[in-house]
Amino acid sequence: MEKYIYDNSNELWYELQGDYYIPCLVLPDTEERPIGIWGRRQLGYIKEYRPVLYTDLVLSCKLYSYLTEIDAQAQDRLALLIKQMAEKEGITEQLKAQNQMAWVGAMNSIRNRAEEIVLQELIYGEGTV
Secondary structure, three states, rough: OEEEEOOOOOOEEEEEOEEEEOOOOOOOOOOOOOHHHHHHHHHHHHHHHHEEEEEEHOOOOOHHHHHHHHHHHHHHHHHHHHHHHHHHOOOHHHHHHHOOHHHHHHHHHHHHHHHHHHHHHHOOOHHHH
C-alpha cells in the first residue's frame, strides 16, 4: 500500500497510518490580532441565532478573521458616530473646561447611543454576513 494517496473527489491527500488512511489536514496560519469586545459579541450572537453561519465559518477556518474584521469595523464606526454626534450637539473642549460634569454626562450619553447603533447595525443587524 502506498504511504500517501490523493483523492480527486475531495482534493485531499491521505497518509497511511497502520491499516487506515488519515487525511493530511493543516490549519492555516492566522494573524494574532485580538478579537475585542465587538468580535466577542458577534461570536455570541452567531453561535446562538445563526448556527449555520457559525458552523460554516468554523469549518472554513474563517471565523477568527471574520470576527477581527467585524471588531475593527465596529470600532471605526463607533469612533465616527461619537465624533459626529458630539459635533452636532455642540459638545466641545470648551464645555469640558467650563463644566466637566456636564461634559462627562453628555459624552456618556453619546457613547451609549452610538454603541446601540453599532450593535443594531453591525452585530445584530441583517448586514452581518
